[in-house]
Amino acid sequence: MFDKLTTLPIASDHAGFELKEYLKIKLAEAGYSIRDFGAYSTESVDYPDIAHSVCSLVDKGQYPCAILICGTGNGMCMTANKYHNLRAGLCWSNEIAELIRKHNDANIMCLPGRYIDKEEAVKCALSFLTAEFEGGRHEKRIRKIPLV
Numbered sequence: 249m250f251d252k253l254t255t256l257p258i259a260s261d262h263a264g265f266e267l268k269e270y271l272k273i274k275l276a277e278a279g280y281s282i283r284d285f286g287a288y289s290t291e292s293v294d295y296p297d298i299a300h301s302v303c304s305l306v307d308k309g310q311y312p313c314a315i316l317i318c319g320t321g322n323g324m325c326m327t328a329n330k331y332h333n334l335r336a337g338l339c340w341s342n343e344i345a346e347l348i349r350k351h352n353d354a355n356i357m358c359l360p361g362r363y364i365d366k367e368e369a370v371k372c373a374l375s376f377l378t379a380e381f382e383g384g385r386h387e388k389r390i391r392k393i394p395l396v
């Protein structure tokens with residue numbers, strides 16, 4: 249469960265910009281305080297540049313989690329999963345968003361801005377921010393993910 253008193257980083261590339269702007273409004277209405285790491289328009293940018301600016305901070309523990317959006321969600325997800333302390337999951341349904349928390353203890357949620365309905369994306373974000381890691385057998389499994 250993400251504490252509403254903590255600032256939530258959210259970021260996108262140009263392809264995720266529109267959804268990011270929508271999520272910012274909906275999450276603020278739900279009581280979350282957001283820090284927007286860009287992109288700040290639909291002008292073309294490179295998703296790894298945006299992903300690194302957020303992921304490096306989550307990796308260091310400066311923020312507990314973040315939401316990243318690009319066209320398919322995959323570029324953001326691939327970049328985030330290069331970080332030792334990050335587990336990023338790609339979500340296209342509310343149920344998957346819940347499961348990346350419950351089973352994978354994900355601290356980054358990636359959304360496909362071009363391939364998800366806006367309302368489903370809001371549901372995904374709220375599930376990601378409120379679901380709890382179940383631990384148990386899932387703890388053992390996530391410990392096996394890192395290569396070193």
Ligand code: RB5
Pocket residue numbers: 261263264295318319320321322323324
């Ligand atoms: C941008 O056109 C697109 O390639 C990017 O948003 C993303 O889908 C990459 O994974």
